[in-house]
Amino acid sequence: xxxxxxxxxxxxxxxxxxxxxxxxxxxxxxxxxxxxxxxxxxxxxxxxxxxxxxxxxxxxxxxxxxxxxxxxxxxxxxxxxxxxxxxxxxxxxxxxxxxxxxxxxxxxxxxxxxxxxxxxxxxxxxxxxxxxxxxxxxxxxxxxxxxxxxxxxxxxxxxxxxxxxxxxxxxxxxxxxxxxxxxxxxxxxxxxxxxxxxxxxxxxxxxxxxxxxxxxxxxxxxxxxxxxxxxxxxxxxxxxxxxxxxxxxxxxxxxxxxxxxxxxxxxxxxxxxxxxxxxxxxxxxxxxxxxxxxxxxxxxxxxxxxxxxxxxxxxxxxxxxxxxxxxxxxxxxxxxxxxxxxxxxxxxxxxxxxxxxxxxxxxxxxxxxxxxxxxxxxxxxxxxxxxxxxxxxxxxxxxxxxxxxxxxxxxxxxxxxxxxxxxxxxxxxxxxxxxx
Numbered sequence: 001x002x003x004x005x006x007x008x009x010x011x012x013x014x015x016x017x018x019x020x021x022x023x024x025x026x027x028x029x030x031x032x033x034x035x036x037x038x039x040x041x042x043x044x045x046x047x048x049x050x051x052x053x054x055x056x057x058x059x060x061x062x063x064x065x066x067x068x069x070x071x072x073x074x075x076x077x078x079x080x081x082x083x084x085x086x087x088x089x090x091x092x093x094x095x096x097x098x099x100x101x102x103x104x105x106x107x108x109x110x111x112x113x114x115x116x117x118x119x120x121x122x123x124x125x126x127x128x129x130x131x132x133x134x135x136x137x138x139x140x141x142x143x144x145x146x147x148x149x150x151x152x153x154x155x156x157x158x159x160x161x162x163x164x165x166x167x168x169x170x171x172x173x174x175x176x177x178x179x180x181x182x183x184x185x186x187x188x189x190x191x192x193x194x195x196x197x198x199x200x201x202x203x204x205x206x207x208x209x210x211x212x213x214x215x216x217x218x219x220x221x222x223x224x225x226x227x228x229x230x231x232x233x234x235x236x237x238x239x240x241x242x243x244x245x246x247x248x249x250x251x252x253x254x255x256x257x258x259x260x261x262x263x264x265x266x267x268x269x270x271x272x273x274x275x276x277x278x279x280x281x282x283x284x285x286x287x288x289x290x291x292x293x294x295x296x297x298x299x300x301x302x303x304x305x306x307x308x309x310x311x312x313x314x315x316x317x318x319x320x321x322x323x324x325x326x327x328x329x330x331x332x333x334x335x336x337x338x339x340x341x342x343x344x345x346x347x348x349x350x351x352x353x354x355x356x357x358x359x360x361x362x363x364x365x366x367x368x369x370x371x372x373x374x375x376x377x378x379x380x381x382x383x384x385x386x387x388x389x390x391x392x393x394x395x396x397x398x399x400x401x402x403x404x405x406x407x408x409x410x411x412x413x414x415x416x417x418x419x420x421x422x423x424x425x426x427x428x429x430x431x432x433x434x435x436x
Contacts, residue, residue, distance in 0.1 A: 053314020
């Protein structure tokens with residue numbers, strides 16, 4: 001049944017979904033037009049919102065580029081590749097490969113979203129080397145696991161409201177992760193998704209005549225072998241000692257951060273960990289640089305598109321458009337249905353503001369007063385926004401860029417399969433937020 005439904009969905013998306021760069025240009029025009037038409041902003045005001053906010057995500061853009069680069073370097077190191085190969089070897093059939101890559105991506109994304117994106121994509125490539133399976137669905141399965149990230153250990157909204165002094169602390173106080181990430185309703189949603197997403201992906205596996213297999217050149221990321229060393233500079237480039245003198249102190253810093261200072265995971269810590277593990281596991285600077293050369297090829301989409309999303313976010317927030325959309329969607333909610341409408345509104349806003357923390361800053365001033373006025377469960381409403389933010393990433397290609405860069409595919413290749421997951425996961429999350 002799902003195989004029959006996914007086939008036209010894949011063809012539809014392949015035909016009509018533009019490159020993510022075109023997508024972000026269209027979103028820019030839509031956001032600007034809506035701000036003028038709905039919020040009665042002048043074209044000059046919208047132009048200023050857009051231009052002033054265009055570089056607002058530079059730090060985040062660099063972080064995302066480093067997620068791609070450092071994650072690739074770590075996963076392509078010999079020890080990690082051996083682990084991935086060993087796990088990949090447990091899959092014996094195309095269906096088994098689809099289920100396995102989905103489960104690995106789900107688990108990694110629940111731990112940390114950046115880790116999940118990179119590990120899922122690299123594991124998909126490893127499976128493609130061993131098993132003849134539709135490569136589009138294999139990579140789509142790796143990306144589909146990303147949907148659980150905001151209900152996991154690195155969810156930015158639950159971690160924000162669990163932090164002393166967060167921007168809405170005066171209104172709602174500090175809400176611990178026991179009421180959000182580790183609440184029964186949230187864990188129930190996560191468990192259901194861990195069961196449903198792999199099964200749905202497996203059921204979408206095309207027949208062999210309809211399958212698209214990987215171009216072997218996409219999988220060829222082996223570094224060039226080191227030739228004969230003749231120059232002193234080459235000895236430094238191939239020095240294990242030099243790598244360890246820098247790499248080991250980096251790992252000691254991480255031990256200090258986690259064990260002595262009680263620090264937690266954030267994007268900078270994850271990138272630091274990926275980088276210094278890669279430095280040590282690649283053993284020589286030359287091996288690391290060879291891996292970096294391969295990794296950086298896929299970063300172009302991040303570099304050019306993230307500033308446009310920063311401009312869109314500025315239009316949405318400063319014009320009041322995001323707030324108006326949220327207010328309208330919760331205007332007909334009750335205490336019991338507010339989590340559902342918060343989820344839907346967050347999913348829509350996420351298409352234009354694809355940033356969990358940024359989205360909470362936009363929607364919290366609307367959702368929290370509504371929850372208080374209706375007597376709704378604030379922690380559940382907050383998690384509804386978190387799940388909405390994660391949910392429509394199955395439609396929004398913003399977060400797929402690192403995965404696509406590593407896998408060597410385009411958004412249109414995987415989004416047809418993700419569209420099916422969008423509807424199924426939407427039902428599961430909605431039911432979980434309202435009934436669990």
